[in-house]
Amino acid sequence: MELVNPGLGLIFWMTLAFGIVFFILKKFAWPPIIQALKDREKHIEEALHAADRAHEEMKKLKLDNEQLLKEAKEERDLIMSDARKMRDKMLEEARLKASDEADRIVENAKERIQNERMAAMVDIKNEIGTIALEVAEKILREKMKSTEAQKTYIDKLLDEANIK
Numbered sequence: 001m002e003l004v005n006p007g008l009g010l011i012f013w014m015t016l017a018f019g020i021v022f023f024i025l026k027k028f029a030w031p032p033i034i035q036a037l038k039d040r041e042k043h044i045e046e047a048l049h050a051a052d053r054a055h056e057e058m059k060k061l062k063l064d065n066e067q068l069l070k071e072a073k074e075e076r077d078l079i080m081s082d083a084r085k086m087r088d089k090m091l092e093e094a095r096l097k098a099s100d101e102a103d104r105i106v107e108n109a110k111e112r113i114q115n116e117r118m119a120a121m122v123d124i125k126n127e128i129g130t131i132a133l134e135v136a137e138k139i140l141r142e143k144m145k146s147t148e149a150q151k152t153y154i155d156k157l158l159d160e161a162n163i164k
Contacts, residue, residue, distance in 0.1 A: 006014075144150045 144153060
């Protein structure tokens with residue numbers, strides 16, 4: 001039962017040993033331990049602040065990236081729109097040029113047809129005139145075989161010329 005009821009001397013020596021150990025710990029061990037804990041706490045706090053700053057910076061970078069992506073998409077859309085407009089303009093110019101060229105070709109063809117028609121008409125008139133002269137010559141030769149008929153016809157023509 002000595003352990004349950006310790007003696008006064010044991011309590012004294014245990015208290016003295018505890019006090020010495022406590023004094024030594026307080027004087028030499030606790031300050032570095034507390035300083036190490038404070039340093040660690042400070043380091044952890046700085047790490048947390050750094051993590052928060054990094055998190056905020058990541059958010060900012062993400063927003064910047066999204067903004068850059070949005071601007072890139074807008075620029076791409078603008079470039080595509082300009083390209084479409086340029087393509088449409090080039091197609092319209094080509095269509096107008098082709099239309100003008102087709103109109104010019106049609107006009108040239110019409111002009112050539114008109115010229116050929118006029119040339120054909122002149123040839124036909126010349127041919128008709130030649131045929132008419134040949135027919136008239138043949139008729140007159142047939143009708144005017146005799147000298148008497150020729151004189152009568154000449155007199156008739158002179159009389160008609162004098163009347164008019």
